[in-house]
Amino acid sequence: xxxxxxxxxxxxxxxxxxxxxxxxxxxxxxxxxxxxxxxxxxxxxxxxxxxxxxxxxxxxxxxxxxxxxxxxxxxxxxxxxxxxxxxxxxxxxxxxxxxxxxxxxxxxxxxxxxxxxxxxxxxxxxxxxxxxxxxxxxxxxxxxxxxxxxxxxxxxxxxxxxxxxxxxxxxxxxxxxx
Ligand SMILES: CC(C)(COP(=O)(O)OP(=O)(O)OC[C@H]1O[C@@H](n2cnc3c(N)ncnc32)[C@H](O)[C@@H]1OP(=O)(O)O)[C@@H](O)C(=O)NCCC(=O)NCCS
Numbered sequence: 001x002x003x004x005x006x007x008x009x010x011x012x013x014x015x016x017x018x019x020x021x022x023x024x025x026x027x028x029x030x031x032x033x034x035x036x037x038x039x040x041x042x043x044x045x046x047x048x049x050x051x052x053x054x055x056x057x058x059x060x061x062x063x064x065x066x067x068x069x070x071x072x073x074x075x076x077x078x079x080x081x082x083x084x085x086x087x088x089x090x091x092x093x094x095x096x097x098x099x100x101x102x103x104x105x106x107x108x109x110x111x112x113x114x115x116x117x118x119x120x121x122x123x124x125x126x127x128x129x130x131x132x133x134x135x136x137x138x139x140x141x142x143x144x145x146x147x148x149x150x151x152x153x154x155x156x157x158x159x160x161x162x163x164x165x166x167x168x169x170x171x172x173x174x175x176x177x178x
Contacts, residue, residue: 014097016104019049019058019068026065027058027087034087036126045070054112055081057105059088059097066092069101073109079116081109086120086129098132106171116170121149121163130166137168144168 019027024045031037031045048056052072059067067088074080083105088097109115118136122129137144149165 013061014066014100015060016057016101017060018053018108019056020053021046021049023058023060023065023068024049027068027070030065030068030087030089031085033089037085037087055105055109057101057108059092059101061092067097067101069098069105071105073113074119079114081106081115081118083118083120086132093128098128099135102132102136110171116172118168118171119165121165123161123163125161133166133168140171142168142171 025042027045027049028040028042032039048070052070055071055073057069058065068085069083069087070085071081071083074082083102086098086102106115106118120129120133122133134144136142145167147165147167150163152160152162154162
């Protein structure tokens with residue numbers, strides 16, 4: 001963590017917006033810093049920021065990306081938003097940034113097309129992530145159903161824990177940005 005990562009920030013200083021390709025390298029760096037999320041190439045984040053920006057979001061503190069969510073609409077079921085990676089800088093955690101991003105992301109997606117469900121896969125031990133999604137469902141009065149998702153075997157070789165799927169919805173009313 002460098003000095004800039006240790007600066008204090010308050011949620012009201014944040015800007016939440018769709019990412020641009022200029023954010024991709026910062027997102028890549030943030031993913032590595034989480035120490036938890038799967039590492040992907042910077043190229044992948046360029047593609048996400050260029051081609052899937054409407055289903056992704058960044059939280060920017062000044063010029064620094066301190067949080068992001070990547071996602072995409074399922075090609076065979078575009079009314080379902082799959083939320084892929086969620087990350088917040090260590091120094092900015094537990095201040096509601098992930099919750100604000102998730103709410104803003106859903107609201108933005110709903111501006112562009114009908115959205116009925118949100119899905120994410122989360123390991124059994126990731127309490128922070130589980131709480132994030134559970135809280136969203138509770139706050140908006142939505143059902144949260146846990147399904148099989150991806151098993152350990154699905155990941156093939158290597159050491160990757162199973163990722164049950166959380167399905168939230170139906171998102172039948174517009175959610176406003178707080
Ligand atoms: C998961 C993560 C994105 C949460 O970001 P955050 O900005 O700290 O989350 P929020 O402050 O919005 O908190 C959302 C809820 O989760 C809870 N929460 C956050 N971190 C928690 C933790 N470590 N343990 C238990 N609950 C936690 C919060 O208390 C809050 O619930 P509450 O309001 O009922 O108390 C962040 O911890 C992170 O980047 N983790 C590493 C990457 C990761 O695991 N991503 C998720 C898998 S895709």
